[in-house]
Amino acid sequence: MTDPTARPASPRRSDATRAAILAAARERFAADGYERATIRSVAAAAGIDPSLVMRYYGNKEGLFAAASEIDLRLPDLTAFPAEQAGARLVAHFLRRWEEDGVLAALLRVGVTHEAGAARMRAVFAEQLAPVVRAVVPDPAEAPTRAVLVASHVLGMALTRYVLRLPPAVALSHAEVVAWLGPVVQRSLTAPAP
Incomplete structure (x- = not known):
């Protein structure tokens, strides 16, 4: 009443x-x-x-x-030299994971509940795929390359921010970018196998 x-x-x-x-x-x-x-x-x-x-x-x-609404605020990778795209994406994702808990919450929920998984799929399809499409050699390969990028950045996020595996947590931002940047770069621009 x-x-x-x-x-x-x-x-x-x-x-x-x-x-x-x-x-x-x-x-x-x-x-x-x-x-x-x-x-x-x-x-x-x-x-x-x-x-x-x-x-x-x-x-x-x-x-x-x-x-779980989030804007990844991804950088325009076409504004930088193509060979910097991987490192820039990794550095950007590190900052985003540490700015707020939304991505960590999405990741945690995404591996245990369909609503979280669906939300993660939507975020990456709507936000990451277009950024990747703009820099890949063949736009038809963009979905495959975007999922490879996502697997790398989500894998690091899982080990560093959710599971908190000590070696992943101990890495500085510069070290994560140095290790993971070339892997993401390959996923973006290397010739398809």
């Missing part, structure tokens, strides 16, 4: 509440995975009543969809 004398939440308060919910959801999905993250745990982390989460996002699927 609602209080007829209560004032509606201001748009600014509503925006702040939504932001708190999404931040808490990203944290919970990253830490707990999709199955174990709950509306209640997200609400508790945001310091609000669970009914507000339901009000804004409907259900856990809606919450996950909103929390």
Whole structure:
């Protein structure tokens, strides 16, 4: 039952509440995975009543969809010499993985739940594939080359940011770029086998 004398939440308060919910959801999905993250745990982390989460996002699927929206902000690789594309992509992904927890949450959920896997597929198809298509020798090979790039950067992300394997964590950014950049470069521009 609602209080007829209560004032509606201001748009600014509503925006702040939504932001708190999404931040808490990203944290919970990253830490707990999709199955174990709950509306209640997200609400508790945001310091609000669970009914507000339901009000804004409907259900856990809606919450996950909103929390997993991300713009990779990929660089325009055509603006650099072609031989720098691999190193630039690796350096960019390292920065993105460390800027926020959305990619780590997506990766963690993507390996355990179809909603996360579908979201990861969409992000890479919509954002990575066009960037790759712009620099590959044969645009018809872009999907294959994009998936190879994705396998390299996701593999590093899994070992460095999710599993936290000590040798992967110990590498500096420069070392990761030096090791992985040429591999990604080959996936982008080497002649097809």
